[in-house]
Amino acid sequence: MERYDILYRLYGNFDADAVREAQDFVDLLPPLGSSVALSHWQAVDDELTEKKDRIKRAFSDGDRYAELAARATRDQAFTALDLYTKYEKQVNALVLDVDETLRSAGRTDNEIPREVLHLLTEFHEADVPIVICTGQTLENVKGFSIQGLGNELVHSGNVSIVYEAGTGVFTPGHGSDTKRLLYEALDDSVQSVFESVRGRVIRDLPDSLRGCVHLQGNEFNVTLKPNFETGSDDAETVIDDGLVYMMDLLGEAVTDDPEGPAWVRSYFASRDPEIEGVLADRGEKPDMDATIPDDVEATLERVTVAYYHADAAELSAVDLNKAAGVEAALDVLGVDDPFVLVMGDSKSDLDVMTWAAEQNQGLAAAPEHSSPGVLEHVRETDGLVFDRGDAASVLRTAYALNLLVD
Structure with a gap:
């Protein structure tokens, strides 16, 4: 006491x-x-x-x-002490989503607040590695990281970028380990599925989607984005249509059987209520009890179709997720016994939070507008839910925790 x-x-x-x-x-x-x-x-x-x-x-x-x-405020200091009493560990790496976590269009004009950037430099000066973990492309992340944190910090050897939700890891200053392309380790059969979908997704766009969506410039994942403001009604319409279109392309990539698209719809609708809802709203809900051939199902078990409401439809590999990317980043950074602070708002961030919790290797924090699964996890662990645009409050709590550890 x-x-x-x-x-x-x-x-x-x-x-x-x-x-x-x-x-x-x-x-x-x-x-x-x-x-x-x-x-x-x-x-x-x-x-x-x-x-x-x-x-x-x-x-x-x-x-x-x-x-x-x-x-730290009084509340932040006491929360930090509670965490210290519970874990008796210091946060030795930050794992940070960017969009709608560090920055938010709702309150910060989609810029990372100066307070947050300064706190990150304070952690850096305390030799705490920073892992930026995002679904964005590497070039986008490098750009705003250097603009916000400075070229010297980003290239200090203590900052890593997990990009495209885990397909690659970029850690400047680490020689041959500076860039790890995790997707190169995937089986040829999985890589060929992505090559097929990527090669057709824009070329074969239906007329209803032409001029309405674009392909994000990923190295591996296939991500359709709207040509409308994210969150708008138009964006919702074209992403819903794009999701179904992408699943049908996937069905044709995994099998020559004409039932391929129907099997893909059934497979992912039975596993993701949001995808099921999109199909139901379009009057195209599949047969949820369809018998999928073993070889087709085996391939589908290796890939993920992700739906982000009015934002994106994405094809990614199961073995490539933010958790796998974070593990690779921590390995390059030399964090042997991690106890991380994971901050994020989406289903892909939940993978990292779950990994940290199952391994007793960290804390999870999320903004109040996060996806339901993320909020449920955070509230059931340490309750580190923060207001939209106020990532600084949790960073201050983590900084206070580190001050309290002997």
Whole structure:
């Protein structure tokens, strides 16, 4: 209970909110363009030093608690202490989804907030590796990572990018391990299915989809995206149509039997209620009890058709998911005994969260608007659900946890 008593003293006897606000001002103020602004910044910095010194003198381990007051709210600090009591482990890697997790079109104009970027640099300076884990292409992720975090940090050797939901891992500064193409390890039979679908998906588009969708520039996965605003009614319509079209292409790729498309529809509808719902809404719900030949089913067990409402329809490989990508990234980064913070909002992020929970290798956090399965998992584990656009709150909690570990 001693640590709890210290936190009660820290947040009860000192104005920790003022300390944190001053720290944020000093850290986050944009580049100064006038002597008046610089003078004000210096005054706040001097006041911050004085406030921290008071805390340092009041506790035997004063540096730790002065830093804690400067980084975390009372609630975040106590949550961190609860996590420390439960796990007695330090977060030694961050695994971070980007879209609708670190950044959100709902509140941040789809830009990663400056507060979040600064906290990531704080973790980096504390030698905590960062794994960016996303369904986007490598070039897209590299671009916004360098823009947000800086070229030096991204190429420091302590940052890895799991891209296209686990088809590849890019870790600058690691020689021959800098880029691992995980899809190259797949059987030729699986790779040929992807080659067939990828080669036809745009060439054979039906007239109703021409000009309405485009193929994301992936290295391996086949991802149809709408030519309309994500989430809009038009995007919903074309992605629903694109999902069915992609399943039919898959059916023709796995077998010459004309029943192939029907078997694919049945297979994935029986395993994914969202896909079943799309087919039902179109009046094309398949025979859920259809008998699928063993060889066709064996191939379908190796691939995944994913549906993201009004956002994307995607063909990927079962063996290539974010969890597999994260394991590869941690291997390259040399994190031998991982205890990670996984932050994400979608079904693909749930793979990583489940892996971490089953191996007792980390925590899971998610924004309030996440998919139902993600929210259920997070609430049943440590309850780290945060408001849309407020990823910083969980990062502060994790930073506080690391401060509390001896």
